[in-house]
Amino acid sequence: MxxxxxxxxxxxxxxxxxxDRVLNRRxxxxxxxxxxxxxxxETxxxxxxxxxxxLAKSRVYPLVFIIPTGDNPFMRGLEAEIAVAGLRSPVDRTRLSVLTVPAFDSAALVEAIDRAVSDVPAGLAVVAVDAPEVAAAIARARSAGVPVVTLVSDLAASGRDHFVGIDNIAAGRTxxxxxxxxxxxxxxxxxVLAGSMLVRDHRERLQGFTAALSQDFEPRVILDVLEGQDDPMLAEELVAICCKAHSDLAGIYSLGAGNSGLVTAISAQGRPIRVIAHELTSHTRSALKAGLIDAVLHQDAGHEVRSAIRVLKAKADGVAVxxxxxxxxxxxxxxxxxxLEQAGDVREPIGRDD
Amino acid sequence: MxxxxxxxxxxxxxxxxxxDRVLNRRxxxxxxxxxxxxxxxETxxxxxxxxxxxLAKSRVYPLVFIIPTGDNPFMRGLEAEIAVAGLRSPVDRTRLSVLTVPAFDSAALVEAIDRAVSDVPAGLAVVAVDAPEVAAAIARARSAGVPVVTLVSDLAASGRDHFVGIDNIAAGRTxxxxxxxxxxxxxxxxxVLAGSMLVRDHRERLQGFTAALSQDFEPRVILDVLEGQDDPMLAEELVAICCKAHSDLAGIYSLGAGNSGLVTAISAQGRPIRVIAHELTSHTRSALKAGLIDAVLHQDAGHEVRSAIRVLKAKADGVAVxxxxxxxxxxxxxxxxxxLEQAGDVREPIGRDD
DNA sequence: AAATTTCTGATTTACGTACATCAAAAAATC
DNA sequence: GATTTTTTGATGTACGTAAATCAGAAATTT
Known part of the structure; x- marks a missing residue:
């Protein structure tokens, strides 16, 4: 026993x-x-x-997720997965809430973090924006005793407890x-089709991609990055122009969103172009099946949400992960x-999406 | 509330x-x-x-794992991961035990299953052998009220509650x-280098591999399967002979174990051969790094063990997974x-291993 | 040594469920 | 209608911990 x-x-x-006094630091x-x-x-x-x-404390863990607004399908998928995880809240004693803030708006993010911290949640999961004031806000949260994990987009300088997400340099290298x-x-x-070079994740993917491609293979020209702002219309246009300008275009790496535009553009081409994209959505899935995309690198939003919850609970309890x-x-x-396609998968709106 | x-x-x-009487079917x-x-x-x-x-029941979940003996590094890795999971037993109210039986010995497996069931554990995880008497034993276990999951190697006909493992046909196709x-x-x-065509997993991988390679690409000769019995020495010999016989050998798919022998054989070749293997071990890892192996397909034993535990507990409680x-x-x-290499990773003995 | 402060022990209630016991009520049988 | 059987209620204890109270002991200060 x-x-x-x-x-x-x-x-x-x-x-x-x-x-009891010792255990609970009374x-x-x-x-x-x-x-x-x-x-x-010890002994x-x-x-x-x-x-x-x-049970004795009838403890609940109020956890706050702060994620960007906008129609980035990955972020919406993340939000959906938080909702799914919320269904299990009664079982695992969590109470999940979501704050959304304009993407890449560090001031708004800082305000959201401070607001969230003010009702002392058991933990905070933040899709970080790469800015010093955000790092400072996260540091404030932690010194207020609130565990913080960064989600998808890291900010190591903030001293966050944990990062939940993939290694984007490794993704690019892959x-x-x-x-x-x-x-x-x-x-x-x-x-290379990116959303914006202002985003850290995209920069890191590009960096890894360039390094791996130039290091291990015969010399190959990597064209200037196309910044599609994660917008399918713009992406389609940029890719079409690029194809026209380079009749010998051999491959495209799409490291951001807006892939439906990309697919439209390349399916109009009568020549084989190798395409690697990110995030499995209904569009990239069907393009994979059709042979228009060769490979999709993916991070599982459901896993990320569940991992964030597990880690925050563990940190709140002072337990090892x-x-x-x-x-x-x-x-x-x-x-x-x-x-297999599942109910919870990311489905995109018609017209404007990933 | x-x-x-x-x-x-x-x-x-x-x-x-x-x-209480209703809830506990009294x-x-x-x-x-x-x-x-x-x-x-309901309402x-x-x-x-x-x-x-x-808490009230001071319930523990005695779970039994039945896995093959022998020096198959994957199975030993599995056993190690069970031991690791066992460290957390006090926390998650499990008590894990492991029975080992000779590989591919269905009679021994049946006996082990019946023996395990006789002390009515909360659940049973079995690396199944593809035989009707094994299916019958699993069915017996279930009708005795013991939830059963198959591990790594499935046996759908047994009516097991769940299968914990990868889709081997998909792996082969990949x-x-x-x-x-x-x-x-x-x-x-x-x-193609396999362990033995008597093993269902290996057959399925081969099936998927052949289908994908012949379906989506220009015609290519797939040589007769080399059966290396998962033995590095034999694998090395077979591969060496094969290389000698086919001076234009373009690629090797190693779908079983014995990869250290494979690596030795191909590193002796002065020509580039594309190699895809299974399971990340210290050998396949270093061969990947050295460029001797191009890709490794892997199933994470730790995940499988944890998944088996979660599923069995859920089944024992009659809860959805x-x-x-x-x-x-x-x-x-x-x-x-x-x-990154971690402490719990599969390390192989010198000389004879994966 | 007396007064004060700081520590410690003993005890109780609570969390949500399981399980056992005994009495009382309701239903079924004669 | 009386008897037996079945069903239900009331109550208490337990699981391992949290948290509170109050009395008493020990340490510290005066």
């Missing part, structure tokens, strides 16, 4: 109340007594039964490596390993 | 004891009364607080697709997206 507080009390020769315990208790905890290998503790192998000896330049379990993987989908 | 048994009792106009409740209670449960949306219930793309227009036959969370993914590793 695992030891209980009673065993600790008996073993340390103190009362239950004192053990005042009124001499240093020597505290050490006796801690020694007993007996006591671990607090969180289920019983939470894309570059796949592109190099898929192209084989075939000549011709490669284009299982690192291996919380590593968010870069999924590589070909048309041959597509997962 | 979520409703409790007290709310149900009040709402149904019955006593707490009666609610006798002594008239059908009409039971229906009243069930209606109240109030009551869900039993499992944490409190488990390998075929990657091989086709990696080879591009380059001519030459492709070899989160399907999306329990899907075991096929990881595709290139040298560019290798995860």
């Amino acid at each position: 695992r030891p209980t507080v009673h065993d600790i009390a008996a073993s340390a020769g103190v009362s239950l109340a004192t053990v 005042p009124g315990v001499r240093a020597v007594t505290r050490e006796k208790v801690e020694a007993a905890i 007996l290998g006591y671990v607090r039964d969180m289920a019983a503790a939470n 894309a570059g490596s796949l592109m190099g192998r898929f192209l084989g000896g075939r000549p011709g330049p490669v284009a 299982i690192e291996a379990q919380e590593r968010i993987r870069i999924d590589i989908f070909l048309k041959d390993n597509l997962p | 979520r409703p409790t048994v007290h709310d149900i009792a009040a709402s149904a106009g019955v006593s707490l004891a009666t609610v 006798p002594g409740v008239r059908a009409v009364t039971r229906e009243k209670v069930e209606a109240a449960i 109030l949306g009551y869900v039993r607080d499992m944490a409190a219930a488990n 390998a075929g697709s990657l091989m086709g793309r990696f080879l591009g227009g380059r001519p030459g036959p492709v070899a 989160i399907e999306a969370q329990e899907r075991i993914r096929i990881d595709i590793f290139l040298k560019d997206n290798l995860p």
Whole structure:
């Protein structure tokens, strides 16, 4: 049987109340007594039964997610997954709420963080914007005792407790490596379609892509980045122009959103172009199946949300996280390993979307 | 606040004891009364607080894993991950035990299953062997009230509650697709190195590989399967012979174990051969880095073990599982997206291993 | 040594459920 | 209608922890 507080009390020769004071850092315990208790905890290998503790406290974990507004399908998918996770809230004693703020607006994000912190939630998950004032706001949250994880987009300088998301440099390198192998000896330049070079994730993906493609393969021209603002219409236009300008275009790496425009543009081309894109959506899925896209790199929003919740609860309890379990993987989908379509999958609106 | 048994009792106009009888299927409740209670449960949306219930019952979940003996590194990795998960047993109220049986010995497996069932564990995870008597044993376990999941190797005919593992046909297809793309227009036959065609997983991988490679790419000769018995020495010998016999050998798909022998054989070749293998181990990792292997398909044993535990607990409680969370993914590793090496990773003995 | 402050013990209630016991009520049987 | 059987209610204890109260002991200060 695992030891209980009673065993600790008996073993340390103190009362239950004192053990409780030590465990919950309540005042009124001499240093020597505290050490006796801690020694007993150590030798007996006591671990607090969180289920019983939470029951006694009737504890709930109010968790706040702060994510960007706008029609970025990945972010909307994230929001949907938070809603799905919310259905399980009664079971896992969480209470999830979502704040949305304009994308890339660091002032608004800072305000949202401060507002969220003011009702002392059990944890905070933030899609970070790369700005010093945001880092400062996160640091404030933590010094107010609120655990913070960054979600999708990291901000290591903030001292956040954990980052939930993929390694974007590795994602870019993977894309570059796949592109190099898929192209084989075939000549011709490669284009890169991004949302905006102002976004850290996109910069990192580009960096990894360029590095892998130029390091491990024969020299190849990488054209100037097309910034499609994650807008399908603009993406389509830019890609079409690019195809016209480069009749020998061999491949395209789309590292942001707006892929439906990309697909429209390349399907109009009568020549094979290798395409690697990000995020599995209904569009990229069907383009994969049709052979218009060769590979899709993907991060699973559901996993990210569940991981954020697990990590925040663990941090709130001061418990260690299982690192291996919380590593968010870069999924590589070909048309041959597509997962079955599910109800919760990202579905996009007609016309303007990913 | 979520409703409790007290709310149900009040709402149904019955006593707490009666609610308890209904909830725990104890006798002594008239059908009409039971229906009243069930209606109240329904309308109030009551869900039993499992944490409190488990506390009251001081319930533990004894779970039994049955896996093959032998030096198959993947299976040993699985065993190691079970041990790691066992460290968390006090926290999640499980008690894990492992039975090992000779590989592919269905009689021994049946005996182990029956033995395990005889002390009525809360659940059973079995690396299944494809035989009718095994299916029957699993069916017996289930009708004895013991939830069963198949692990790594499925046996759908058994009526098991759940399968924890990858889709091996999809894995083979993925390998075929990657091989086709990696080879591009380059001519030459492709070899397949398997453990044994008696194993269902290996058969399925081969099937998927052949289908994808012949369906989506120019015609290519796939040589007769080399059966290396998952033995590095034999694998090395077979591959060396094959290379000698086919001077234009373009690629090798290694769908089983014994990869260290494979690597030795191909590194002796002075020509580039595309290689796709299974399972990330210290050997395949370093071969990836060295460029001797192009891609590794991987299933994460830690995830599989944790998933099996979650699913079995859920089945034991009669609770729904989160399907999306329990899907075991096929990881595709290139040298560019290798995860950091960790303490729990599969390390192989010198000389004879994967 | 007395007064004060700080620590510690003993005890109780609570969280939501499980489970057992015994009495009382209702239904079924004769 | 009396008896037996079945169903229901009332109540208490337990699980492991949290949190509060109050009395008493120990340490510190005067």
